[in-house]
């Protein structure tokens with residue numbers, strides 16, 4: 322079997338707050354292969370951004386990675402120094418952040434911001450870096466690339482800024498691109514342009530992409546494989562097609578059912594009762610149990626482990642200990 | 656024949672752009688530029704469109720939170736734009752609003768009881784004991800409990816806060832609720848709860864909704880009829896089913912095709928629009944969509960297409976459907 326480009330194993334990132342220790346990322350395992358598009362989905366606060374910031378080692382106090390391994394090309398990133406990480410960020414692993422304005426500096430021209438990374442990582446002179454930056458802006462479909470180099474971020478529309486961010490993350494040909502909600506703030510017609518662009522980059526440069534989103538439609542559109550997070554943990558993972566056809570975790574089933582569809586009008590929306598728990602607020606048993614309509618005694622006693630649920634799919638749910646129990650889910654799915 | 660509750664005719668809002676040291680007017684933002692539609696009693700009318708197309712401005716004018724630049728609004732047959740603030744007070748009771756950000760719209764220093772009671776005090780309804788009773792009743796209507804009354808907004812999750820906002824809007828028995836992106840800030844699993852609640856309340860209380868949102872799936876789910884806005888105008892309006900299954904305007908078609916569908920097996924021909932939405936301070940001549948329209952013709956850049964009924968109950972503003980071009 323081929324070696325994954327990036328492997329995350331037993332990652333734990335906790336926040337040490339006045340209210341106590343919050344396990345925002347609670348023993349998370351996943352990997353991404355060369356050229357693959359992996360989706361991480363989950364609701365607000367489930368730990369998606371903290372997971373990606375942990376990979377980049379950009380977690381700030383009161384947060385701290387307290388356990389696990391992040392293996393990139395055979396080396397554990399968690400043992401790297403800040404200086405070594407700086408070489409990896411941008412050059413090897415690019416990132417598009419959830420807050421676009423945090424990574425674009427409002428007082429510098431687009432061009433200067435773009436060539437900075439290229440010059441550091443590729444050790445090119447200014448002229449060569451400038452030309453490369455223009456070619457990347459063209460690659461991400463921006464018109465008037467030469468002129469844009471001399472403009473400031475506030476002169477661009479939201480969609481154009483997002484393209485510049487992608488250009489910046491792609492400028493040094495990273496092996497892996499982590500995109501945290503890259504289209505959430507954009508209109509659907511602009512989102513469609515950006516998703517097309519990401520598909521094209523993945524196809525043409527074979528870059529592996531980790532796409533973080535809460536939008537199941539976006540995931541279905543471009544991801545090969547999906548990881549579903551709930552309350553700091555991965556609750557289900559598998560191929561996109563399998564997860565949408567046969568979700569194996571009651572939360573995933575509920576989530577897919579809750580989405581209103583533009584193609585058909587459902588009579589009544591399915592809705593998961595209750596609220597999304599804060600990480601660390603549930604101390605015993607399955608974190609989904611208070612909202613789960615399939616919960617049985619064991620669910621309230623013991624936290625489930627990820628169990629095989631058929632066709633390369635895994636689910637953190639006790640129903641999969643026993644084929645007879647798991648059969649209830651089949652009935653719901655059909 | 657359905658009875659009209661609210662008739663909006665050629666409603667406009669133009670914001671002046673001031674500039675220079677003398678604060679002279681240097682331009683105009685045509686945020687809403689001639690919007691016409693009717694809300695029938697008991698129906699849900701969805702208003703969709705991309706960021707900045709004028710949805711919230713329209714809603715705020717109907718609440719009289721903003722003064723329209725031009726146009727007419729009839730509520731229950733009565734013209735309301737010319738009413739004074741004082742005369743407006745009675746009507747206010749009949750029209751209530753639910754906002755996008757449940758946190759920003761609730762006073763953090765007030766208990767839930769005080770928040771929900773406020774409109775009752777403003778409209779001088781009931782004595783203290785009656786108001787307390789009504790608050791408890793309202794909390795239960797929206798799926799919360801009476802023991803929540805003494806808590807503060809920050810002690811609630813996003814979905815629960817939106818329920819509080821809905822309870823406050825219902826307090827004075829309104830006829831019309833204007834909901835501006837009421838579920839956009841909520842998680843998917845919570846969004847479904849709030850949409851179901853709104854549907855139940857409508858059935859029980861015979862409410863009429865103007866539902867403003869950018870999520871086309873949500874709008875299809877909740878609306879009986881839908882208007883699609885682009886650059887301050889409604890470009891297409893029809894029954895929800897008609898609009899989604901048989902849209903006529905090229906912008907509606909592109910918008911619908913751009914929505915990602917939660918089904919990886921679903922192959923579709925996507926219309927990818929090029930370019931960005933033009934600024935409402937400098938809208939294109941002719942058809943406002945002609946700079947991005949895949950079907951634009953010569954006439955489109957110079958002549959504004961008229962908003963007309965092209966089939967019973969189906970309106971659109973596009974030269975493709977005018978007799979001499981068919």
Ligand SMILES: Nc1ncnc2c1ncn2[C@@H]1O[C@H](COP(=O)(O)OP(=O)(O)OP(=O)(O)O)[C@@H](O)[C@H]1O
Nearest residue numbers: 336338343345364365366367368369370371372600
């Ligand atoms: N600075 C912080 N201090 C304390 N807790 C934090 C901090 N940042 C994050 N957390 C905790 O980490 C959890 C996960 O946050 P994260 O930002 O990863 O969520 P997310 O899945 O990206 O959500 P969203 O969809 O809203 O972006 C939060 O629920 C919160 O409890």
Ligand SMILES: Nc1ncnc2c1ncn2[C@@H]1O[C@H](COP(=O)(O)OP(=O)(O)OP(=O)(O)O)[C@@H](O)[C@H]1O
Nearest residue numbers: 670684686705706707708709710711712713869935
């Ligand atoms: N007070 C104001 N002064 C000047 N321009 C304004 C003002 N309020 C709104 N606008 C402009 O009017 C246009 C319409 O704004 P509006 O808030 O109605 O859009 P919207 O459709 O609700 O968008 P969104 O989906 O982002 O909420 C925008 O271009 C906006 O910048």
Ligand code: SF4
Nearest residue numbers: 607610613620638639
């Ligand atoms: S382990 Fe139990 S409570 Fe948790 S998801 Fe499975 S059935 Fe539901």
Ligand code: SF4
Nearest residue numbers: 942945948955973974
């Ligand atoms: S009037 Fe012309 S430009 Fe406008 S939508 Fe119709 S075809 Fe397109």
Ligand SMILES: [Mg+2]
Nearest residue numbers: 369370371419
């Ligand atoms: Mg996040």
Ligand SMILES: [Mg+2]
Nearest residue numbers: 710711712835
């Ligand atoms: Mg708005």
